[in-house]
Amino acid sequence: xxxxxxxxxxxxxxxxxxxxxxxxxxxxxxxxxxxxxxxxxxxxxxxxxxxxxxxxxxxxxxxxxxxxxxxxxxxxxxxxxxxxxxxxxxxxxxxxxxxxxxxxxxxxxxxxxxxxxxxxxxxxxxxxxxxxxxxxxxxxxxxxxxxxxxxxxxxxxxxxxxxxxxxxxxxxxxxxxxxxxxxxxxxxxxxxxxxxxxxxxxxxxxxxxxxxxxxxxxxxxxxxxxxxxxxxxxxxxxxxxxxxxxxxxxxxxxxxxxxxxxxxxxxxxxxxxxxxxxxxxxxxxxxxxxxxxxxxxxxxxxxxxxxxxxx
Amino acid sequence: xxxxxxxxxxxxxxxxxxxxxxxxxxxxxxxxxxxxxxxxxxxxxxxxxxxxxxxxxxxxxxxxxxxxxxxxxxxxxxxxxxxxxxxxxxxxxxxxxxxxxxxxxxxxxxxxxxxxxxxxxxxxxxxxxxxxxxxxxxxxxxxxxxxxxxxxxxxxxxxxxxxxxxxxxxxxxxxxxxxxxxxxxxxxxxxxxxxxxxxxxxxxxxxxxxxxxxxxxxxxxxxxxxxxxxxxxxxxxxxxxxxxxxxxxxxxxxxxxxxxxxxxxxxxxxxxxxxxxxxxxxxxx
Ligand SMILES: Cc1ncc(C[n+]2csc(CCOP(=O)(O)OP(=O)(O)O)c2C)c(N)n1
Numbered sequence: 001x002x003x004x005x006x007x008x009x010x011x012x013x014x015x016x017x018x019x020x021x022x023x024x025x026x027x028x029x030x031x032x033x034x035x036x037x038x039x040x041x042x043x044x045x046x047x048x049x050x051x052x053x054x055x056x057x058x059x060x061x062x063x064x065x066x067x068x069x070x071x072x073x074x075x076x077x078x079x080x081x082x083x084x085x086x087x088x089x090x091x092x093x094x095x096x097x098x099x100x101x102x103x104x105x106x107x108x109x110x111x112x113x114x115x116x117x118x119x120x121x122x123x124x125x126x127x128x129x130x131x132x133x134x135x136x137x138x139x140x141x142x143x144x145x146x147x148x149x150x151x152x153x154x155x156x157x158x159x160x161x162x163x164x165x166x167x168x169x170x171x172x173x174x175x176x177x178x179x180x181x182x183x184x185x186x187x188x189x190x191x192x193x194x195x196x197x198x199x200x201x202x203x204x205x206x207x208x209x210x211x212x213x214x215x216x217x218x219x220x221x222x223x224x225x226x227x228x229x230x231x232x233x234x235x236x237x238x239x240x241x242x243x244x245x246x247x248x249x250x251x252x253x254x255x256x257x258x259x260x261x262x263x264x265x266x267x268x269x270x271x272x273x274x275x276x277x278x279x280x281x282x283x284x285x286x287x288x289x290x291x292x293x294x295x296x297x298x299x300x301x302x303x304x305x306x307x308x309x310x311x
Numbered sequence: 312x313x314x315x316x317x318x319x320x321x322x323x324x325x326x327x328x329x330x331x332x333x334x335x336x337x338x339x340x341x342x343x344x345x346x347x348x349x350x351x352x353x354x355x356x357x358x359x360x361x362x363x364x365x366x367x368x369x370x371x372x373x374x375x376x377x378x379x380x381x382x383x384x385x386x387x388x389x390x391x392x393x394x395x396x397x398x399x400x401x402x403x404x405x406x407x408x409x410x411x412x413x414x415x416x417x418x419x420x421x422x423x424x425x426x427x428x429x430x431x432x433x434x435x436x437x438x439x440x441x442x443x444x445x446x447x448x449x450x451x452x453x454x455x456x457x458x459x460x461x462x463x464x465x466x467x468x469x470x471x472x473x474x475x476x477x478x479x480x481x482x483x484x485x486x487x488x489x490x491x492x493x494x495x496x497x498x499x500x501x502x503x504x505x506x507x508x509x510x511x512x513x514x515x516x517x518x519x520x521x522x523x524x525x526x527x528x529x530x531x532x533x534x535x536x537x538x539x540x541x542x543x544x545x546x547x548x549x550x551x552x553x554x555x556x557x558x559x560x561x562x563x564x565x566x567x568x569x570x571x572x573x574x575x576x577x578x579x580x581x582x583x584x585x586x587x588x589x590x591x592x593x594x595x596x
Contacts, residue, residue: 026454050450050485058477061440065384065447068425068433069455089440089474097425097434 004167007199008106010145011163012037015074018153019045025153026071028063030056035165036076036106056081060089060101067099072153075101079108079162083124095131095158102152103128104161109249110277110294111166111199111287120282126254128160129227135159135180136227138248138256140201141170144224147178155180164249166287168199183230185237189219192243192305195234197223197256200247200275203291206298207305214302216309226256234260235268243308244272247301249291252276273304314366320534323366327533329596330400331361335562336589337396337409343582345413348421351572353393355497355530355557356464362536363462364397365596372402375429381459382432382448386441387466387495388422389574394431395419400596403430439472441465442492446478449490449550460489460544468500470511476521482550483522490550491543492523495530497559501573518552530555563588 018025019041029051033039042049052059056077063073075082082105083090094101110120128136135155139145145163152159159180171186186201187208196204201222208218219237223230238244244264246257257274264270277294291297317323334357342348360383364370368381385394392412399406404418411417418427422436432448435441445463452459465475482490494514498505505511518525524546528535536555543551559573560566563585566577577585589595 026451048454050481052477052481055474055477055481057439057474058443058446058481061443061474062447062450062478062481064440065433065444065449066451067447068382068444069448069451070378071451071454088437089443092437093434093440093444 003170005142005170006165006167007139007142007145007163008037008165010142011104011106011149012040014146014149015041016044018150019048022072022153024071026050026066026073028052028059028073028075030054030059030077030081032077038076056086057089060086061093063101064093064097064099067101073101075103077105078119079105079121079124080119083121083127087127091131095134098133098157100157102159102161104149104163106163107165108162109164109198110282110290111164111249113166113287113290114284116284117281122251122277122282123254124162125226125250125256129254129259133157134227135225137180137225138162138198139224140198140222141168141172143170143172143174143176144178147176148224151178151180162198164199169202171202171205178224181225181228181230183221183223183225183233185219185221185233187220189217189241191217191241191309192219192245193237193241194218194220194245194247194301194305195223195256195260196220196247197226198249200249200296203296203298204247204301207301210298210302211305216305218305223256226259229259229263231263231267234263238264238268238270242270244270245275245301245304245308246272247275249296250276252278271308273308275301275304324533326596327361327365329594330365331358331533332589332592333400333595334361334393334396336586336595337399338392339563339577339582339585339589341392341395341409341412342576343579344410346576347413348392348576349389349574350392350577351499351559351566352387352466352495352497353390354561354563354566355559356390356393356495357561358531358533359464359493359495359536359555360393360397362533362540364401366537367540368462372430375403379457379459382445382461384433384441384445384448384461384463385423385435386445386463387438387469388435388441391421391423394423395428398428398430401430438466438469439474442475443478445490446482446487449482449487450485453487453489460491462491462493464493464495467494467496467498467505467511470494470514471509479521479523486548487550488547491540492550492552494552494554495557496554497557499559499570499573503570515554522549524549524551525554526551527554528556530557531561562592
């Protein structure tokens with residue numbers, strides 16, 4: 001596990017591959033082509049790349065218009081602007097008419113780092129998750145991100161794929177097969193289920209190893225599709241372990257933690273601990289420092305698991 | 312008889328004027344039956360929408376997905392009644408459907424819904440966005456090498472939205488000469504006069520400053536609308552904005568220039584009076 005790559009790197013690479021395969025793919029950017037890596041697509045397919053300038057609302061609504069002419073539009077920008085500034089365009093003009101627009105912003109979460117709270121998101125999953133019909137995908141590493149971005153082209157309608165800026169350890173490889181809507185059990189265990197998403201999947205796996213040495217058998221499930229939630233896989237894990245730790249680089253309000261709590265309250269009530277950002281904004285710092293500060297390390301997951309299993 | 316078949320201009324204008332009266336009659340009737348909706352801004356746009364649907368645009372109601380059709384985007388989506396009247400009159404759906412406007416299970420929603428109503432190109436209602444989607448459509452059609460044109464109707468209150476100007480700059484940058492905007496300049500919004508709330512003047516200078524060709528007309532004179540659309544077709548290398556001076560509530564005496572009729576339905580008595588006034592203006596097309 002020595003390789004480290006940012007999930008945003010997958011965006012430009014996947015788009016170029018898609019561009020060769022699908023002549024109807026159009027990429028829209030809002031003045032961040034280098035950061036989001038769409039510049040790779042721009043170089044290869046300049047005639048199907050449009051830089052909208054610093055105008056995210058127009059970008060999203062235009063994508064909807066393009067989609068009505070049979071294009072599949074991939075839209076970029078940072079997560080805060082794509083889901084915040086342009087929220088209502090995404091809601092009313094892309095999602096309500098179920099148009100084929102893929103929203104793949106980068107720089108989600110707090111691992112944006114030194115740019116600080118104005119450029120970090122703790123609420124983007126929540127915002128996208130409440131929109132009726134929106135598929136919400138949070139890839140765990142570069143390989144899953146690349147597969148998800150490519151598979152999204154075959155999903156009819158809007159898809160949100162959350163990408164990060166920081167290089168993070170890879171978990172999978174090129175042979176990984178991403179299926180939208182399917183959560184994947186990465187490690188079997190008996191005592192507690194660690195349901196993780198995004199970069200917290202790596203932390204969850206590390207935590208399960210540590211817990212194993214302490215005599216706690218933890219199961220790890222990668223819940224990369226947060227909506228629609230794979231209820232079957234989650235319930236089958238939880239029915240076995242009876243205890244759940246959810247881990248995400250997002251507010252504990254509205255993200256995977258909420259989605260899991262909603263599911264379990266109705267279908268199989270068990271103790272749930274949410275590892276996430278505790279109703280706060282981010283701040284400047286290096287990604288690793290921030291993960292530590294906000295309680296998003298493998299040790300934070302282990303601690304939550306130990307507390308749950310101590311009963 | 313179709314407008315295309317009419318060679319002489321006088322007859323064409325009369326034909327379109329009669330159609331516009333038909334649309335206005337239907338607007339009043341449907342909003343009255345719905346007991347809610349937006350008559351004022353529908354009436355102000357009736358002559359423009361008529362000229363687009365029954366002369367200017369190439370479209371096939373019997374084949375609504377014909378890829379080479381021209382597109383119409385009602386960016387000021389609250390004026391749905393005028394669009395629905397034009398769609399019904401064109402044959403996209405039976406005229407009786409109009410009387411179900413805003414009712415539960417009707418395909419005629421309060422604001423246009425592309426997934427429910429045949430002939431609606433994009434869902435609108437949130438002001439400003441339709442205009443951007445029209446820019447996206449014009450771009451997509453050009454990418455496909457089609458010579459289809461995109462027409463979009465915006466409001467003057469709507470022009471206060473920032474996204475309009477974002478889209479304006481993009482369309483000019485990309486020289487979208489297959490795009491025509493029409494500003495329904497009735498100088499009214501919900502809270503009062505546009506000129507007294509946040510004025511958009513000098514709007515005839517703003518559009519050229521944003522890189523557009525601009526044409527100013529009287530939006531109730533069919534002849535001027537026809538000429539402006541002809542001129543727009545001859546303009547290459549930039550999009551065109553037709554600034555159409557209009558009167559909110561046009562053709563119904565007690566609705567004209569009355570701010571309250573923006574989003575208020577006429578009573579049964581008012582409906583009868585309004586329909587009689589429209590009928591007195593001439594035959595319905
Ligand atoms: C984004 C947005 N904000 C507010 C509204 C509510 N609204 C509906 S119509 C309207 C006034 C529109 O005025 P104008 O564009 O001049 O339309 P017209 O007078 O021609 O009907 C407002 C504020 C809306 N539909 N969308």
